[in-house]
Amino acid sequence: MLAGRDFMSADTADSAPVAIVNETFARRLLGGRTPIGARVRQAQSGRPFVEREIVGYVKDATYRDPREAIPPTIYIPYVQQDAPSIMSLSVRTASRRSS
Numbered sequence: 001m002l003a004g005r006d007f008m009s010a011d012t013a014d015s016a017p018v019a020i021v022n023e024t025f026a027r028r029l030l031g032g033r034t035p036i037g038a039r040v041r042q043a044q045s046g047r048p049f050v051e052r053e054i055v056g057y058v059k060d061a062t063y064r065d066p067r068e069a070i071p072p073t074i075y076i077p078y079v080q081q082d083a084p085s086i087m088s089l090s091v092r093t094a095s096r097r098s099s
Contacts, residue, residue, distance in 0.1 A: 004036040004056035011077045017042075018077065020056035025072035040074065044082040052076070061090055 004020070011018050019040060026035045035057050041049040052074075060070040 002057045002059060003034055004054070006056060007075075007077045011080065013079045015080075017050050017052040017080055018055045019052040020058055020075040021054055022058055022070070022073040022075075023060045024070050025074060026057060028072050042074070042076075047082070050082075061092075 002023070007018070007020070019042075021030075021035050021040075026032060029040075030038055035054045038054045039051050040054060041051050043049055056075075058075075061073075062068075062070065
């Protein structure tokens with residue numbers, strides 16, 4: 001976490017919509033400014049846009065291939081996602097590499 005906060009149990013389906021974004025998102029879509037407090041509009045299938053407040057800012061993460069460019073990413077609490085949705089899990093590990 002670079003700034004802001006993580007999701008909390010208070011971030012429910014009935015609470016104000018929130019999001020966490022990565023560095024690439026802030027750089028490309030918000031002109032590089034700190035995104036905390038900014039609002040983004042999210043499209044939903046067949047429904048009106050949802051306006052979310054950015055509450056957290058995180059480092060970029062590699063997804064499938066370490067050689068791929070890192071995409072602008074927005075993270076949304078699972079309970080606030082438009083159903084049906086796909087859930088993913090990210091894990092960071094530390095290891096010793098021997099040459």
